Amino acid sequence: MLRTLRYRRQSCGQLRKYGKWAPAKELCSLTPAPDFAPLHESPLLKPRTFRKDDRFLPPKEGIFLNPLALKEIVLALCGLLMTGCGAGLSVYLHFFPQRRLFTALRRFLGGGRASDGKKVSSFGASAAALAGSLGTGNIAGVAAALTAGGPGAVFWMWVSAFGGMALKYSEILLAVHGRRKGDSSGPMGYIARNVGPVAAWVFAFGCVGASFGTGNMAQANAAADALHTAFGLPKIICGLFLGLAAFLVLRGGKGRVASAAGFLIPVVGGLYIAGAGAVLLLHLDRLPGAFCLVFSDAFSFQSVSGGVLGVFVSRAFRTGIARGVFTNEAGLGSAPIVHSAADSSSPADEGLWGVAEVALDTLVMCTLTAAVLLVVPCPGVDGAAWTAAAFSSALGDWAGGFLGVSSALLAFASLLTWHWCGEAALSYLGAGRRGLLFYRAAFFLAAVLGSVIPVQTVLSASDLLNFFMAAPNLLALFRARKTVREETLVYISQKR
Numbered sequence: 001m002l003r004t005l006r007y008r009r010q011s012c013g014q015l016r017k018y019g020k021w022a023p024a025k026e027l028c029s030l031t032p033a034p035d036f037a038p039l040h041e042s043p044l045l046k047p048r049t050f051r052k053d054d055r056f057l058p059p060k061e062g063i064f065l066n067p068l069a070l071k072e073i074v075l076a077l078c079g080l081l082m083t084g085c086g087a088g089l090s091v092y093l094h095f096f097p098q099r100r101l102f103t104a105l106r107r108f109l110g111g112g113r114a115s116d117g118k119k120v121s122s123f124g125a126s127a128a129a130l131a132g133s134l135g136t137g138n139i140a141g142v143a144a145a146l147t148a149g150g151p152g153a154v155f156w157m158w159v160s161a162f163g164g165m166a167l168k169y170s171e172i173l174l175a176v177h178g179r180r181k182g183d184s185s186g187p188m189g190y191i192a193r194n195v196g197p198v199a200a201w202v203f204a205f206g207c208v209g210a211s212f213g214t215g216n217m218a219q220a221n222a223a224a225d226a227l228h229t230a231f232g233l234p235k236i237i238c239g240l241f242l243g244l245a246a247f248l249v250l251r252g253g254k255g256r257v258a259s260a261a262g263f264l265i266p267v268v269g270g271l272y273i274a275g276a277g278a279v280l281l282l283h284l285d286r287l288p289g290a291f292c293l294v295f296s297d298a299f300s301f302q303s304v305s306g307g308v309l310g311v312f313v314s315r316a317f318r319t320g321i322a323r324g325v326f327t328n329e330a331g332l333g334s335a336p337i338v339h340s341a342a343d344s345s346s347p348a349d350e351g352l353w354g355v356a357e358v359a360l361d362t363l364v365m366c367t368l369t370a371a372v373l374l375v376v377p378c379p380g381v382d383g384a385a386w387t388a389a390a391f392s393s394a395l396g397d398w399a400g401g402f403l404g405v406s407s408a409l410l411a412f413a414s415l416l417t418w419h420w421c422g423e424a425a426l427s428y429l430g431a432g433r434r435g436l437l438f439y440r441a442a443f444f445l446a447a448v449l450g451s452v453i454p455v456q457t458v459l460s461a462s463d464l465l466n467f468f469m470a471a472p473n474l475l476a477l478f479r480a481r482k483t484v485r486e487e488t489l490v491y492i493s494q495k496r
Contacts, residue, residue: 078467079160082331085474086163089170092481096488097169097355098162104356124258125342126353129335131261132215132417133328133361134269134410139403140222142369143386151290152297154370161362164330168354170477170484175336176347177487186340187333188428191472194479199472200428203333206468207425208439213465215418216443217450223411224451229388230404239451242408243444246415250440254341257416264413269365272406276368279394283375290374328361330354332466333473337421348491419443 090098108126120128145153174190185192192200224238249260280287329335335354344350369387376390391399419440426439477484 078470081474082167082470083160083163085331085477086160086165086167089166089477089481089484090163093166093170093485093488095166096492097165097352100352101165101355101359104352105359108353108356108360120254120258120341120343121262122339122342122344122350122353124255124262125339125350126357127265128258128261128413128417128420129329129338129354130357130360131265131410131413132334132338132421133357134265134365134414138361138365138369139387139407139410142366143373146370146373147386150297151293151370151374152295152299154294154367155298157362157366157370161328161330161358164328164358164362165355167331167474167477168328168335168358169351170481171331171333171336171473172339172354173347173351173484173487174477174480175340176342176344176350177483179340180345180347184340185428186337186424187473187476188425190336190480191333191476194476195472199475202468203472204425204428206465207334207337208422208429209465210469211418211422211425212443212446215422216415216446219411219415219418220447220450221453223408226388226404226407229385230401235451236448238408239448242412242415242451243447245412246419246447247440247444249416250419254420257420258338260416261413264409268406268409268413269360271402273364273368275391275395275399275402275406276372279372279376279391280368282394286375287371290371293374294370328358330358331470331474331477333469334418334421337424338417346491347487415447 108123142154145157149156171187175186178185178189178193188200188204191203220239220242223242224235227233227238228235249256335357339350339353342350372390372394373386376394378386378389378393381389388400388403391403395402422443423436423439426436431439
């Protein structure tokens with residue numbers, strides 16, 4: 001049994017070691033084992049024996065006085081809520097979105113009609129929405145999920161994607177359905193009709209805030225870090241270039257954003273899938289063991305005891321669900337903003353584009369990244385550095401540059417889409433032309449600053465702002481479920 005010393009810093013300046021208290025000064029004389037060892041001895045590819053103190057324990061001062069613990073609980077609750085709503089809608093719709101998955105994928109991969117710069121096609125809107133959910137989360141985010149939740153987190157990401165298909169289908173359907181009634185405000189419109197105007201304002205406020213955090217500074221920071229690591233470019237130069245490129249594209253409006261996303265996402269996504277596939281082919285013998293560990297680790301609840309629900313405190317479940325629902329953004333309400341501008345007259349048909357987005361984001365991109373990380377463990381690194389080291393170890397030094405460029409382009413496309421979402425939300429809040437110009441200038445400045453400053457605090461605040469988006473959106477989806485079912489039945493009858 002691998003004995004890795006784990007410590008938890010307490011407010012009194014002591015360490016907790018296997019349930020026993022030890023003075024903090026012992027830290028200097030103790031050297032914990034590395035988190036990631038070579039494959040033949042890696043804890044990621046061995047069954048883990050959990051101990052009593054492996055369960056989620058809040059700090060001594062209490063969870064409500066500790067921001068990090070409070071954030072973990074809010075994200076876990078939000079993930080459970082979104083997964084539960086997705087499962088409920090799936091049953092209510094008789095699993096229609098899941099049954100049409102291959103049809104949706106075939107249509108997306110076929111390309112569809114491209115945006116012409118003035119009108120936004122369904123394919124352009126879907127590519128833009130996929131760009132917003134992809135970003136750098138599918139590269140660095142998956143590595144963070146494995147570090148925090150273990151290999152079992154991947155399984156729970158798949159579970160969240162299964163329910164997320166129904167969520168994204170329903171929210172896009174409602175946005176296009178509202179446009180037929182003269183309301184082009186997307187999720188804000190159906191939230192106001194089904195929940196109330198206050199809830200719509202809360203959603204719009206959260207969307208504007210999240211566009212600066214998750215959609216801007218986090219993306220710029222990850223892109224600058226990837227380019228700096230790969231080519232040694234100064235981060236401030238990377239941030240300036242990213243901001244200026246975004247500014248030039250955004251001047252062309254929604255049509256140019258959709259056209260840019262329609263070009264970038266298939267090209268960059270295809271190259272990344274090819275690169276990850278090459279790594280897996282070189283380590284094909286390790287792949288079965290990695291996936292066996294994913295399933296065995298996903299249900300490792302032996303460490304849970306006491307009066308807390310076992311599923312909730314399992315770190316694999318908590319991390320996988322939270323990471324899954326936020327990587328594909330199903331139920332968050334950002335995709336309906338983009339799809340409400342699509343040149344489509346069928347709400348259900350437009351909703352099926354969202355099904356393909358969830359599958360490509362989580363079931364394809366996240367799974368490939370996780371498989372690469374599991375078969376090529378790299379001791380001493382995590383996050384984007386782990387992914388880059390895994391690619392470089394398998395394919396050579398040139399793979400680091402390839403991954404750096406891919407990360408930068410995905411971050412750039414995500415930044416464009418989140419500006420679209422933030423601007424739409426700000427318009428709903430009543431901002432005029434000057435307000436939107438100020439927002440665009442602030443967005444450019446945030447991209448530059450995000451490339452050079454630590455963004456962990458910003459990310460924590462942005463994750464909580466995502467909750468302000470998800471809560472009213474999920475409530476509106478629940479109250480408008482009959483409309484979703486009626487439009488689905490109409491679509492089915494037309495296709496017969």
